[in-house]
Amino acid sequence: MERPTTNYPTEGVIKAPATYPPVLESVEILGYVTDRNGIGYSRDIGRSSTFAGRCYYVFGDTFCKDKDGDFVGLQSNTAAIVKSPAEPLNSEYLSIQKDGLVDALIPLIGEEHRFYKDPRFWKDPEWRVTLWPFGGIVETSPGLGWIWYEKGMEHLNDGNMPRGVGVARVHVDLASGKLHALRTETLLFGVDEPRVGGFSSVLHEEHIYLWGHHGKDVVLARVPKDSPWQRDKYSFWDGEGYVPWWQAAVPVVKDVQHGAIIKSSLFGKDRPWVFIGCTKWLDSMVMIGAAASLEGPWELIPLFKATGIDYPQLKMYCMYPHQWAFAEEDGELMVTWSEEWPGNVVAAKLKFQQGDNPTYWKRVSINEAPHKTRYDLMKKHAAAIAAYSGVNISPEGRWIAPGFAPPEGVMPLHLRIEGSDLESVIEGETLVKAQMDRDLQISIPPQIQIAQMAQYLASIFGTEQDKVNCSFYYKIGACRHGDRCSRKHVKPSYSQTILLPNLYQNPAYDPKTKMNASQLQNHFDAFYEDFWCEMCKYGEIEEVVVCDNNNDHLIGNVYARFKYEDSAQTACDALNSRWYAARPIYCELSPVTDFREACCRLNSGEGCVRGGFCNFIHRKEPSPELDRELELGTKKWLRARGHDEKSMSRSPSPEPTRKRY
Structure with missing residues (x-):
């Protein structure tokens, strides 16, 4: 039987991922992250997120200036859009007041105005309210998402005193691209509880995973993506599983101050989770780590020492990766860090050393594989194949379709295999890759009438007989x-x-x-x-x-x-x-x-x-x-309003037969 036509390429080359432990070939300082209006803001954090198909920077303390460069006020958080990912250092504030004050992404509400009624001047010069979004934005559906923030009261002489962690709902105005955040005064976690979401956050499958400091170390929690505002929905990693009480949480990352955990192909499929951040020692060292799972284990490796541009003598902190800026398959990644005040956010392009052996792949028929490989593959993916096609299959590779006679022979299943030596893979006993959703293509024999099969699948959809849909x-x-x-x-x-x-x-x-x-x-x-x-x-x-x-x-x-x-x-x-x-x-x-x-x-x-x-x-x-x-x-x-069934009728209403007096 001929192979079925597919929309997938039949062969190709995959570049080798970066080697691990990583080896840096070069670090290129790109410059400051600037605003298109030309005003030189002093700000920190500079973590980015993709939201509704656009890229945004989220900043922390932003010292706002007017067009003449005069200071007009301080905001504890702001957000700017990147109009062109090809220019990753050029961002733009979309909401600036007439006097030059940038509007905050996460606003002050309620009683917070009692301490900070006007962001231009502190009511009490000793205090201010801070809402710092270190963890970034998580998009749960197009144009809708969540951002966690650490709330604190900052004293000019004694520093910041934490109050806990809250969450705000984020949505985007699709016409203008402006972000809006809605929040309540109620915090999710108190000052003595883990500050989950205050360090890093990422969406994976049906959960949002959140890292946050508890004491000196970072712990991990997760929450269903549709209920992040519900405190009782959070569960915490205790080293073996997720439990509802935070007291059982165990450290997953130690001795770090800021950073992000992202899903990345930089180091290959065996290490899909990557950490970029800095230590708590304020030594300006960029740390990196990679793990097979979100929970770790994480072994962090010093990568290089970050330096400033206009303020090289200051300490560097708030180090974050930005995947959207460069191609990971080329071993490239943009990383930013913040200079201490009065500095800004510095961006650099990292080039990692990649492996020597690229991967060649080709789509072949299962019949070209050895018998043992064919048998093992059928047995491993029998349930997935049945769910994918609506047709059951025996471990021997024969059709077992309800209501149809199984055809003779082994079904011609097509798959994608890959390896550095294609011929040895085909002739050998092992297939490196066989993924159902993307790489297994089922060729339905002509003996089975497609129309009858479609009718059968439609008749059981959403019923107890449907083994795929709930x-x-x-x-x-x-x-x-x-x-x-x-x-x-x-x-x-x-x-x-x-x-x-x-x-x-x-x-x-x-x-x-x-x-x-x-x-x-x-x-x-x-x-x-x-x-x-x-x-x-x-x-x-x-x-x-x-x-x-x-x-x-x-x-x-x-x-x-x-x-x-x-x-x-x-x-x-x-x-x-x-x-x-x-x-x-x-x-x-x-x-x-x-x-x-x-x-x-x-x-x-x-x-x-x-x-x-x-x-x-x-x-x-x-x-x-x-x-x-x-x-x-x-x-x-x-x-x-003329929308009822009677007024929407095409035919006129009959004349009344009863006289009116």
Whole structure:
């Protein structure tokens, strides 16, 4: 059988990664990170992040100046956009006041203004509030993300006194490129707890991993990417696994002050995680390390000693890598560090020595491999192949498709292999690489009718027979296993329904509540009316469902089903940058369109024996009077705007037959 046509190249060359331990071939000082307006700001940190397809620098203390170079105020954090990655040292502030003061990315709010009402002048010259974002921005969905910051009170004579770590929701104005951050006064971690997120942060699969100082060392925590503002969702690395109590956290990196942990191909696939930073000794030494996993172990190696440009005699700190600036496959990486005041952020281009043997690869048929290799590969990837194609396969490589007769012979599976000597790899007993998602291409024999197979796969999609997609997530929009589920949670790209997880805070589940049944119903009615009216701003509402469950994945979940998909998308985009009851809103499109399948059928009349721990939705109903009032009010509102079904009809209404007096 001929090979199937694919969109992948059939052969190529992969440059060898940089050697490890690393060897520096050169360090080229590029200059200061400057602003396009030509004003020479004195600032530090200078950590960068890619966000909504753009590159941004996040700075710490920024001494703002006007166009004449006169000092106008101090901000503890600012953000600037890099308009062209080809010019990595040129950034631009997008929000500057008329007098030259740069707007802060993470703003002061509430009681903080009591100490620092006007950023130009300290109310009390002895103190100021600091919000330092050392950890960088994590993007969890396009244009939306989070930034952790260390809050402190800085005394002019005694230095900074930490208050804890908070988190802010970040979103971008796609038209202007300006970043906005929303936060509350409540901190995630107190002064005596680990400052996770205050050192470094990275998104990996379904979790955000956060490093932070606890005492002299750095510990590691993680949180699901959809709930970083929930303190009880954080878990901590104890050396063997992740546990919910921070007291069990063990150090993962020692004797460092600043730095970043990134996922990188610089040192090859065996060491995908790379650390760049500086020691706590203020010796200006750039440290580097690489590890196979996020948790380490991390053995840091001195790389070179950083120097300043205009202030070479000062100490250097805040050392960070910037992957977007140069090509890692060429062994190149940009690193920045900060000079002590009154200095700025210095950038340098590092060139690492690469290995001598590049990797040649070619896509070949499994039939070209030896029998033992073929057998081992089929056995190893049997489950993945079945999930990928919808067709089961035996360890011998034969088709076992429900409803179809297996063809004769071994299926012609195509894969990509790589090695320094291609012929020896093909003739040998080992295949260096065989990845399912990217490198295994299944060629369906002509004996199997593709149309019948597609029809069969469509018929079992989202059911218990579907071994790939989670049926609970498809029916309910939530799964009790969360990101640990063995099946896929496919989020829709368009839907009529939006889901706002954990939005409704039911006082009935508060052990301290003293509300009776009538007061609880009034509390819910007030929330239901508020939510319904707010959703009407985005389009015509057909249904609102609030979960009365008490299990983790359903508690407080609120669904809103619109008549049109465009309305749901508009609502989802708008709500992700809003807050409700002093908590940030997280909104997503939900696959649920029929709540008859999502709701528990035994719940009517309190018949479900599982109560609030049922895995199907227990729908909390508003009072009948409110439900009727909202329905009539919505119809009247639509009729007044000509959007009701009657006014949208093409045919004219019949003349009334009853006389009016």
